Amino acid sequence: MTLDHAAIAGQPDGSDLDNRRITVRCPADGQVVGEVEALGADEVAVVCDQLRAAQPAWEALGPRGRSAHLLRWLDWLLDNERRLLTLVQRETGKSWADASLEMSVAVDVINYFTSNAETFLQDRNVKPAGPANAVRRLRVQARPYPLVGLITPWNGPLAGPMMDVVGALVAGAAVVSKPSEVTPLTWREVVRGWREEIGAPPVLAAVTGGGATGQAVVDTVDMVMFTGSVRTGRAIAVRCAQRLIPCSLELGGKDAMIVLADADLERAAKAAVWGAMTNSGQACISVERVYVESPVYDRFVELVTDQVAALRQGTDAPGSYTTDIGAMVTGAQLDIVADHVADAVANGARVLTGGQRAEGNCFQPTVLVDVDHSMRCMREETFGPTLPIMRVADEDEAIALANDSEYGLSSSLWTSDRARADRLSRRIEAGSVSVNNALVATFQLPIPMGGWKSSGMGARFGGAHGVLKYCRQQSVVEEKFSLKSEPLWYPVVPAKSRFMSRAVRFLGAHDWRRKLGLRGRD
Template sequence: MAVMEVRNPRSGEMDYRFDPTSAAEVEAKAKKARDAQRAWFSGGLERRIAILKKWAESLGRHAADITAALSVDTGRTRISHEELGAVEHFIHGYCEAAPQVLAQPFRKFSHNDEIVFKTTLVPYPLVGVISPWNFPLVLSFIDAIPALVAGAAVMIKPSEVTPRFVEPLQRSIDEVPELAGIITLVRGAAETGQAVVANSDAIVFTGSIATGRKIAVAAAQAFIPAFLELGGKDPAVVLAGSDLARAATSILRSAIYNTGQVCYAIERVYVDASVHDDFVAELLRQAATLRRSFAAGDGGHYGPFIFEAQGAIVETQLQDAVARGAKILSGGKVETVGGAIWLDPTIVTDVDHTMKIMTEETFGPVVPVMKFKTVEEAARLVNDSVFGLSGAVFGPDTHTAGDFATLMEAGGVSINDTELQRGMMFDGEKTAFKMSGMGGSRYGATSILRYVRKRALIANEGGIKPLTELAEIEA
């Protein structure tokens, strides 16, 4: 396979190269992973927990190198440190929860106390993980860690757009000999990803609906489960009586975080007509306080686009909106400066659902605002989407906002704030609605159970039925 060249999001230069993992290499690595997995599982949960905690310590020792490489991959520093901290949090959180989640005591049949049974949990031998470029480290391990705790081996293919962090990450894994074959990292594009699906016993994918469909088809043909975490077009609703400053801050923070390159970013806003103008004015006032971050520690709030093609996608959506009558009140210009592709926080009004900016995933720092007259109209607009990842609603109080939240077709709805689901990693569950995903909740400690099959062991401690019970009876 040809050497792959990788663009630096801050300089625009192709300054990194790597050899992609071939399909034959993936197959060989998968065989080694399955061989290693048997001992990983049979060694027991306590041993797995000890080894994963040992790896967490190794991550700490390699933190500087991992975050430095990740910062080059993504063009941002603070969030790169957040990613590493999150992975360490995943390890400790799932290790703490696992003994209770995986406990399966002997029980008796409710109708026959002479029959005892126990459900044994058998992990899928090899779980494949294909992760995207917007959060390369976190989204490589948000699903891999619970699979490892469950007793599976994992094969992870991060995005070819952001591959630099894999080298120092691999060194942290190599420092823990017990993880040889248990965590396998491969790099490459579509061909490598296809090989991962073909050689896995279960597959997890985070990314676009279009690619998710292809993986779902491939998984169905291979007859393996697919857990798909796909795109979002998260709405926020601002009801009359809301704290407009609070709503503007929360919505803007969500839309601008990671330059809007977040699946659960707020990407469309519906505001009661009675407060629309005041809300837009507050949004503009706050947006004017934000500035570009050109280097680590400079106090800037957002960086350039990570993926070169993303700027063009957002620009096309903005052009389509303007052609259909939308007004851009701030930002709106995608520009290249020193090789980096930038878009300042962009506030758009006079939008409607004929525009791509309101119906397609944007993945950029854009806040389109549409007014509504009635709650019924707002609910209709919110749910007029193929997406159903998450959303938010602001109201004069929790009860009023909560009532509206129950009308929203989304897996997680934040009330009087945005992105609250980020904090419920081990505490609660949520699933994606519509085309935003399938395959059960990746949230909650019980997500460990996504990676096991259930085998019942059933014992009869009493008598058995005699053959005479087979005799036919009269009609």
Template sequence: MNVANTEVAYEVSTNPATLEEIGRLPLTTEAEFERIFEAARKAQKAWAQVSYKERASYILKMADYIRDHADELADIISQDNGKLKIDALNTEIIPSIMSCTWYAKNAPKVLKDELLPPPSLLFFNKWSKRIYQPIGTLGIISPWNYPFSIPFGELVMGLMAGNAVVLKVAAQTPMVGAAIERVVKSSGLPDGLFAHIVGSGSKVLEGMLSNGANKIFFTGSTYAGKQVMKSCAEYLVPCSLELGGNDAMVVLDDAPIERAVNGGMWAAYQNAGQSCGGVKRVYVHEKVYDEFVAMAIAKTRALRHGVNGYDTDLGSVTTEKQFQTLEKELQTALDNGATIAAQSTPVGEQKGYFFPATLLTDVTADMEFIKEEIFGPLMPIVKVSSEEEAIELANQSQYGLSASVWTRNNARGERVARRLEAGAVTVNDHLYSHGICNTEWGGPKESGISRTHGALGLKEVAESKIINWDLLPGLSKNNAWWFPFDEGIYNNMLKLTAYAKPKSVFQWLMLNTFVVPKVVARMLSSWKVKD
């Protein structure tokens, strides 16, 4: 929420679990935007010349700070977002430390120069090298559901690749942005390489683009992602979009039921269900449906939602708007014919936006509510008659972020996973793969464009360049396809069209015996021409 007095406008943070104000930050002005990007460009030029080893030394100091202040940071995330401290620790703090150590170690390997030999004997003298260089200044616009780990991982990748980074966290979680500032500052990173901007999303995006951001990383809703892409197109600036998900959980007839129930509930309910890669639809084989549902009912009722503490399992929803949206979506599900089979139990004072974990049965695949991304702790279960039906229904979505398969047979799990239209598929688990820093994250369809994390994520924050040269630079003064042209050159080149894919071994031999020597001879003959 933005507020202003006669002189300064602020972004105010309110704890959604208690509705108490926890802090406020001044909004970034247009003049500050210009200074931030000017400083970023200047600092980045020097940073691009710094070795990977030296860059890694700063990143590892950030890891030290996060480790040594883990409890404090988890508390800030919890208060700003509404999630439990245990959720903040498990899904934001620990993955961020691991991302520092992995990228510090592996960026030099992933972004190392690659020697490319000639693709054909026709180019026997032409060798190439692929190198990776920094893009420049990266603009990161991050969401409120994982306000620390999502932007921090991209920040680390960007810095390790030699870029400057300008970050805007969600308006609902500004104090997390301030905490990330402190983490970066603790490393002694050179001035100008990182900045935290405070303001509304559309204005910040325009400010980033108009001031020369070289690439935008956005995580959020599909609708907002499309608006970001339109804005970037006007400036011809590339963007990486990690958007919505409507993840399917496929429970096969040989699934380990208790593990499936436990894992499915965690992925559907943790973070108050506000995970783009959480379980949103559960397809259970009819042979194990009754067992699965009975166990899920008992375990959902045993869950507790409330303010932070060691006797709660779910925290609050992050915003009042999202809470109201969930109430409407639940009512839509009930109007469609779904039934509330079980809900979590409230504990302690319930002043904030607490939405109970809700298990839904009597759900069919044609119900409208199950076709959209529900960003909250709802777990709808659909009965299916076969593996084939489960795969077909799982793929009937405009999203493709992630999915899971539950079976006692890993080979079967992989076979089904290959057929699911998703960027990441886990067997006998769900959601956690976002925290594995060496595997990319993202998906097809309306779940976004490009990937973050891992080797592919590092290559998204770098610019590839090809350097090509002659292996024997003194071999010729003239290539075969250079001027002057004549009929003989044309006929020889026409014959060479079959060289890449000759019709027979005999044709290949004839080309190498008669045509290729003529082409080489023409190149060598250039030495006989007087300057």
């Protein structure tokens, strides 16, 4: 996937994409869900000009004034929850349980950042350094980037953009958002709610389209927040470097789960199934590989296989909660999952349950054993409902294999020994480690979610960082006293200059010989 020719958030599959229109179809049954326009660079530029014009007044509202609009937006989201989640489900093929999680993310993120916005954005008073600066007041104030570009993928049409847009809006930035052309309908409607239903200032817009639309966003904004593939993330990083603007990238993952012999196996097995299968495995933080110490390997595999075999798959009726996982969003992703399983089997792996395509663009929840790092399912991001499990001799082998990856987004570590968990967590090469749980570190808003290695650059959330990343730091130096002149100002007076030189030496040196100029003046 390249910045110039492919969709920044994923090429549509089963959709009709021409120069102007994109038809969105439900992956579960192929029915048309809706249609959006593919905007060109000139149209994106017009939208961005309008956002820039509205941004200064938005910034002037202050964090409390901006938060009030975000809380009204939250009210509107909750008032329209059933309709919005039905739209999520129709354009993604998710189960209702997976779709409903997206609203939970929106609620948590809006409440957290609006509750803390004033604290996060308050000016920071700084103590001056050195006697000569004692007559000055120093402070650092946060000023938003005027226009932030937000580009998101197809796996979370509501939750994905919401994780980032709130921090940018609270910071005082205007935001142009580009949802995936595969699943643009929910976010377009959510942005319409902001612009037309709650009376919020026109500082948020959604532009729809493919790769050209995304490229226009990157070429126009002052800062980019991108979630998506490693390949596209690299292309965006290069373009941002050329434009000398910052970017934050949350890219792919191949998250490892390490289960040690002293772990609570029943809990670990349940977490492995949920961590690997939620959203049909279509999450960057999915559990994609498991390393289990040999003494408990067989029991762990048995527990996992029984639970995976019992999962109910399909797109259930809105509000029914009658299936566990739904469809794959795109046919292209379904092909990748099938290829990974076929490659593993061809190289000696065994399928204990699942392993086949299913009706409605689904892939059966799958457990693979006898796997190793020669197989694609252990090296490449699968992004599907598979769970390969590998036997290891000890913790050292588990850590070595977990780190044997170009990715480093998230991970989990399972042991009943707290000291051991602390020690081993410091050896894992990933941006987060969940101890005796799966995925949870990702959604702890006070701490950062960031990828190491090819999994990204920068981080989302992280308390104040989740807002300040959208800001420029501005230093302000204020004089306590208004003097007619400064000692260093012209004209140069020899006696004054010699006195200042002696004063610098006396105040800055650390021994009396140097303070008095008895050494080091030549």
